Amino acid sequence: MLGVAYIPVLNELFWAEKSKGAFLNGKKIRVSKTSSFSNSMLGSDFGANSKKRLDEFKYIEKVISKCEYIRIGGSYPYQITRLAMGKIDGHFEIRVPPVHRAASMIIVAEAGGKVTNFKNQLSTISDNDIVSSNGLIHNELIKILNS
Secondary structure: OEEEEEEHHHOEEEEEEOOOEEEEOOEEEOOOOOOOHHHOEEEEOOOOOHHHHHHHHHHHHHHOOOOOEEEEOOOHHHHHHHHHOOOOOEEEEOOOOHHHHHHHHHHHHHOOOEEEOOOOOEOOOOOOOEEEEOOOOHHHHHHHHOO
C-alpha cells in the first residue's frame, strides 16, 4: 500500500509505504510527541459548503476551549501532512471526500499517528468523518468531539 500527496506551492512531496515509514522530499517524518490535550494544536476546515460549515462549527466549539490552539483552513491533504510532520497534533473533519482521504490515511499512520472515524474505529476509505492525531491525544479528542 502506497500513499502520495504533493503540495505544489511549497514543493513538498509526501509519500508513505506500508511498514516503511512516511517521508517528505525523501526525509523521514514523524508525528508530534505532544501528550497533553490542553497543550495541543489542532486543525480542521469548514469547507465550501455552508451546511458543512455549520455542522463542523459544532465540533470546533467543543474543542476550542480545551486545546492550546486550533488552525482553520487549508485543504484536507495540506492539514494532514502538517500532522504527519509534527506541526499540529490532531485534526478532525466531517464529510471528507474519498480522494483526499486515501493517501492521507497511510501517510499519517506511517508517520506514527492514528486515523479513525468519530467512533474511534480504525478508519476505512468508506468513512466520511475522520479524526487523525499523533495517537497520544487521540482518545481525549474523540471523547470531546462526542460530548
